[in-house]
Amino acid sequence: xxxxxxxDRHLTALGLGVALLAATSDMGVSxxxxxxxxSTMPRIGTVDARFQSYNIEMVEVTGGRFWKPYGPTISExxxxxxxxxxxxxxxxxxPKLRRLAAALGPAYMRVSGxxxxxxxxxxxxxxxxxxPSGFHGVLARQQWHDVIDFAKTVDARLVTSFAASAGARDxxxxxxxxxxxxxxxxxxGIGGRIAAAELVNEPDLAGxxxxxxxxxxxxxxxxxxxxxxxIKWDDPSIMVLGPGLSGEIATAPxxxxxxxxxxxxxxxxxxxxxxxxxSGHAHPETAxxxxxxxxxxxxxxxxxxxxxxxxxxxxxxxxxxxEAACGGxxxxxxFRDTFRYLDQLGRLARAGVQVVMHNTLAASDYGLLDxxxxxxxxxxxxxxxxxxxxxxxxxxxxxxxxxxxxxxHCLRDVGGGVAMLAINTDRGTTHALRLPEAxxxxxxxxxxxxxxxxxxxxxTLALNARDELPAxxxxxxxxxxxxxxxxxxxxLAMPAARNPACH
Numbered sequence: 001x002x003x004x005x006x007x008d009r010h011l012t013a014l015g016l017g018v019a020l021l022a023a024t025s026d027m028g029v030s031x032x033x034x035x036x037x038x039s040t041m042p043r044i045g046t047v048d049a050r051f052q053s054y055n056i057e058m059v060e061v062t063g064g065r066f067w068k069p070y071g072p073t074i075s076e077x078x079x080x081x082x083x084x085x086x087x088x089x090x091x092x093x094x095p096k097l098r099r100l101a102a103a104l105g106p107a108y109m110r111v112s113g114x115x116x117x118x119x120x121x122x123x124x125x126x127x128x129x130x131x132p133s134g135f136h137g138v139l140a141r142q143q144w145h146d147v148i149d150f151a152k153t154v155d156a157r158l159v160t161s162f163a164a165s166a167g168a169r170d171x172x173x174x175x176x177x178x179x180x181x182x183x184x185x186x187x188x189g190i191g192g193r194i195a196a197a198e199l200v201n202e203p204d205l206a207g208x209x210x211x212x213x214x215x216x217x218x219x220x221x222x223x224x225x226x227x228x229x230x231i232k233w234d235d236p237s238i239m240v241l242g243p244g245l246s247g248e249i250a251t252a253p254x255x256x257x258x259x260x261x262x263x264x265x266x267x268x269x270x271x272x273x274x275x276x277x278x279s280g281h282a283h284p285e286t287a288x289x290x291x292x293x294x295x296x297x298x299x300x301x302x303x304x305x306x307x308x309x310x311x312x313x314x315x316x317x318x319x320x321x322x323e324a325a326c327g328g329x330x331x332x333x334x335f336r337d338t339f340r341y342l343d344q345l346g347r348l349a350r351a352g353v354q355v356v357m358h359n360t361l362a363a364s365d366y367g368l369l370d371x372x373x374x375x376x377x378x379x380x381x382x383x384x385x386x387x388x389x390x391x392x393x394x395x396x397x398x399x400x401x402x403x404x405x406x407x408x409h410c411l412r413d414v415g416g417g418v419a420m421l422a423i424n425t426d427r428g429t430t431h432a433l434r435l436p437e438a439x440x441x442x443x444x445x446x447x448x449x450x451x452x453x454x455x456x457x458x459x460t461l462a463l464n465a466r467d468e469l470p471a472x473x474x475x476x477x478x479x480x481x482x483x484x485x486x487x488x489x490x491x492l493a494m495p496a497a498r499n500p501a502c503h
Contacts, residue, residue: 033432033481034399038418038494041395041408043501048315048354049392050157052345052383053108054101054368055320055359056090058160059115061147062137063089066115067277067327067364069371083277083326087371089143090362092150096374096467101361103469104387105155110319110357111147112201117209118165123182134167136210141186148192157195158187159241159319159357164200164223165210173212175199175223177230184235196239198267198319199227202246204255217251221258228261241267244319248302256310265354266307267319270299272340275324275332275365282329284450287336288425288487290402296344300351315354322359328366335378335446335454337366342382342489343423346407349394358383374467378446378454381461385442385491388412388472389419393502404431404484410502411493418497424484432483439482439492440474449487 059066068085091097101107120135121144122128131138151158162168162180170176180197187194200223202208206215224242231238243255244267272295274280286292300316307316323332323340331337341358348356358379362369368380376384393410395418400406403426411417420439424431446454453460457475464470474493484490 033434034401035434036397036399036406038408038420038435038437038497039499041397041418041499041501043393044350044396045352045394046392047349047352047394050106050108051349051355051392052104052386053110053156053355053357054104054361055110055113055357056147056361057113057115057359057363058111058119058139059113059137060087060090060360060363061092061111061143062115062119062139063087064115064137069327069364070330087363092146094374097362097369098150098153099467100369100374100376100380100469101150101154101156104383107154107156108159108195108355108357109151109154109156109361110159112159112161112198112319113359114201114205114209116161116201117163117211118167119163120167121163121179121183121186123186132167134165134169134210135163136165144183144186145190148187148190151192158193159196160194161198161201161244162227163210164203166212167210173219175226177226180227180230181234184238188235194235194238196241196265196317197231198241198244199224200244202244202269204245204249204251217254217258220255221260224259225261239264241265241317241319243267244269247271248299252302252306253309256306259310263311263314265315265317266303266311267317268299268303269320270296270318271322271325273324275326275329278326280324280326280329282324282331284329284331284336287331287449288339288427290425293340293343293347293405293425296347297351300348300353316352317355317357318348318353319355319357320359321356322366324366327364330365331450332366333370333377334450334452335444336449338378338382338444338454338489339423339425341379342386342421343405343425345386346405346421346423349390349409350407376461376463377452378444381454381456382444382489384469384472385444386421389442389491389493390421391419391502395499395501401431403429406433410499411495411497414495415503416498416500417493417495417502418499419494420492422484422490422492424486424488424490427486430483430485432481434481435492435494436479437494437497438479439477439494441477441482442472442474442491442493443484444489445485445487
């Protein structure tokens with residue numbers, strides 16, 4: 001019972017929901033429904049219970065110059081384009097922000113980033129706004145207190161890094177632990193805890209955030225030995241992460257080797273590209289292409305080889321990722337990027353990556369929330385559905401079909417239940433699966449990929465007048481052939497699957 005394209009624009013919200021759940025589209029239908037058996041899908045691994053996590057940049061906490069959100073034009077300073085703009089400190093006491101973050105918990109919250117490399121923890125209630133020599137920012141006690149309180153309230157465990165600029169070094173240029181000691185001591189003193197830490201944010205990008213411009217793997221190795229010894233003496237419960245490199249660089253093996261005293265987890269960063277702020281090129285027309293989506297796999301292959309060589313058996317954490325570095329491209333805040341966001345989670349969970357930290361929760365264009373209004377963006381709604389449905393046990397779907405990416409986990413908090421994620425990246429083909437189980441279906445779509453709002457089962461997702469989340473209820477779907485319209489993302493919850501791997 002097809003619905004023709006010429007009628008699509010006239011569908012009511014209910015009719016649209018029917019269209020998304022119906023069988024065909026004149027744009028094309030895949031040849032045959034692929035049969036899946038959720039009840040017998042084998043377990044292939046598990047991920048951390050806080051697998052889906054996020055970053056709040058240190059510069060958000062302190063206030064400072066960060067990636068300016070796109071308007072009609074990027075701001076002009078001194079007669080040339082500037083990618084930065086001052087932003088005041090984020091209000092971590094904001095009830096709306098806390099409510100939206102709590103809905104994604106449990107999670108890890110990483111407070112780090114380039115700006116953390118040169119921030120001075122004042123360890124006083126009334127610090128001077130002018131940082132000491134060798135630092136470029138000031139972190140006040142109250143600001144860090146708000147970080148700790150926020151993390152407790154939203155069920156987030158804290159991950160951070162420490163200052164590594166000239167002010168955090170001795171006369172010989174070696175890193176000293178004074179700033180790290182002060183921050184950890186204050187955190188502990190107010191009943192907080194740092195769950196994991198990297199020494200420095202992206203040590204391979206010398207000169208950024210105040211790291212010495214001649215910084216190299218040998219200097220990092222010297223500093224890391226000091227850092228490792230300090231953490232294991234001061235608070236061995238803190239997980240030591242590293243090396244946290246920016247990407248696939250020629251010197252990556254040298255930096256990985258420099259963690260020789262030992263790491264508890266192998267961390268890395270990955271962005272598909274640079275945003276236009278950093279002279280990149282967005283190419284939104286390729287965002288759903290197999291080549292673009294597979295870049296996540298290629299990056300992991302590179303990093304996993306380093307892990308296997310220098311830290312075999314250690315868990316892998318992706319501690320910073322988004323659509324594009326430098327704040328994201330103009331389409332990072334649209335439905336177009338939700339395909340990458342959820343496909344990346346599916347791929348990395350299947351590959352055994354334990355934690356994925358999206359950059360950011362609420363800053364610049366790649367934020368899950370608009371930084372000014374805190375309005376949820378399409379990626380936030382995708383994150384909310386992942387949190388609601390996808391448990392920590394990863395299952396083997398057993399089939400891969402070009403254009404339809406299918407992932408399966410045990411259904412969160414339901415013994416024996418199975419959750420599936422089906423992402424149709426084709427713009428002109430409806431794909432189909434044959435399932436023996438009835439399910440609850442949650443399908444995301446938008447009239448245009450560039451839309452900043454998203455619909456679920458035909459109804460636009462939005463907060464109510466009290467800034468509360470709407471009910472997230474699935475559409476009952478019978479066993480049999482289930483179809484997926486072009487450019488849609490669907491979660492299927494099957495609580496009665498009775499999969500023995502999910503008990």
